[in-house]
Every structure is written in C-alpha cells, then in structure tokens.
Amino acid sequence: MAARDFEMLAQDVRDCRICEDHLPFGPRPIFQAHPDARVLIVGQAPGRRVHESGKPFNDPSGVRLRNWLGMDEETFYDARSVALLPMGFCFPGTGSSGDLPPRPECAAEWRGPLLEHLGNIRLTLVLGRYAMAWHVPEARGTLVDIIGQWRERAPKLFVTPHPSPRNQRWLKSNPWFEDETVPALRKAVARALRQG
Ligand code: SF4
Numbered sequence: 001m002a003a004r005d006f007e008m009l010a011q012d013v014r015d016c017r018i019c020e021d022h023l024p025f026g027p028r029p030i031f032q033a034h035p036d037a038r039v040l041i042v043g044q045a046p047g048r049r050v051h052e053s054g055k056p057f058n059d060p061s062g063v064r065l066r067n068w069l070g071m072d073e074e075t076f077y078d079a080r081s082v083a084l085l086p087m088g089f090c091f092p093g094t095g096s097s098g099d100l101p102p103r104p105e106c107a108a109e110w111r112g113p114l115l116e117h118l119g120n121i122r123l124t125l126v127l128g129r130y131a132m133a134w135h136v137p138e139a140r141g142t143l144v145d146i147i148g149q150w151r152e153r154a155p156k157l158f159v160t161p162h163p164s165p166r167n168q169r170w171l172k173s174n175p176w177f178e179d180e181t182v183p184a185l186r187k188a189v190a191r192a193l194r195q196g
Pocket residue numbers: 013016017018019020027028029088089090103105106107109
C-alpha cells in the first residue's frame with residue numbers, strides 16, 4: 001500500500017505544472033526516489049543539460065559528485081540506493097549570473113510528502129545554500145563555516161558546496177574540503193549503503 005501511495009505521489013510530481021508560467025523551457029520534473037533509498041542527495045535544480053537529457057546529474061557536476069561519493073554510475077542511478085531530490089524539480093532558466101534559483105513553489109508543494117515516504121534514509125548530502133536552508137535550518141554562519149562544521153553532523157548529514165565547475169575556485173582555496181571532508185563522506189556513504 002505504501003509503495004502504491006508513493007508511486008501515485010511520484011506520478012503527481014511528474015505531471016506537475018504548478019509554476020509553468022515561470023519556467024522558460026516548460027515543466028519537466030527531474031528527480032529519482034524510492035522508499036528503500038538509503039542516501040538522499042539534495043541539489044539545487046536541474047540545469048539546461050539535465051533538462052534536455054532528463055537524467056539528473058548527467059553533467060560535469062555529476063562527475064565530480066560521484067567522485068566525492070566514491071560511487072559508480074550504476075549505484076548512483078539505482079533509486080533503491082540513492083534518492084536525488086533537488087529543491088526544484090524543473091529547470092528554472094538562467095539569469096545574468098547563471099542558473100536561476102529553484103522555484104520556491106516546488107519544495108512547498110512536494111518536498112514534505114516525498115520525504116515522508118523516504119523512511120530508510122541513513123545519510124543526507126546537502127549541496128549548496130538552497131538545500132541547506134531547508135535541511136539544516138538551524139545552521140548559522142556562512143556556507144563555508146557550515147561546510148567546515150561537518151564533524152558536528154557526520155555521518156548522518158554533510159553539507160558541501162555544489163559540485164558545479166563554477167565552484168572550482170572555492171575548492172582550490174579550501175583544500176581541507178577534499179583532503180578531509182570528502183574521505184569522511186565516502187566512508188559514511190559506503191556505510192549507509194551497506195545498511196539495510
Ligand atoms: S518546478 Fe516543481 S512545482 Fe514547478 S512545475 Fe516543476 S515540479 Fe511543479
């Protein structure tokens with residue numbers, strides 16, 4: 001029954017057109033989820049390339065993300081292992097300084113009901129500030145401060161920068177992230193996936 005409820009909900013999301021008036025390329029909700037998933041990855045919203053392919057993280061950000069996780073593509077795209085629920089499910093278009101923020105209607109409408117079905121999550125990975133505002137509302141300080149406090153939340157939750165190539169400079173000036181946080185994240189992911 002719960003699985004059927006989840007499938008009905010997932011279909012409602014796929015059919016959603018709530019904010020279509022604000023989406024320059026139209027609605028195309030892109031996400032991956034299953035009630036058995038053990039790792040939850042929360043990104044921002046699909047970019048243009050993902051909008052076209054329909055496959056989440058099928059871009060340079062995804063390559064870096066899978067490297068951070070120590071995860072191959074087969075595991076990453078197995079919905080029974082990994083849930084990919086960005087803060088907005090449709091490509092919001094681009095502005096003068098890159099992709100626009102995720103549409104706020106999306107999380108307000110769908111996030112709570114979907115997360116209710118994901119009762120097996122052992123580790124949540126929060127990518128960037130939009131995801132953080134929802135999943136770590138108590139966090140105070142800059143995003144860098146909060147990423148640096150990873151030991152306080154590990155191994156159940158990690159906040160990282162978005163793996164976008166746009167953040168290359170940030171990664172270069174904060175080498176501790178790939179030296180210390182990423183190895184701990186890989187270990188926590190492997191453990192979460194081993195758990196039933
Ligand atoms: S962004 Fe979310 S709320 Fe808006 S149309 Fe897509 S699925 Fe619906």
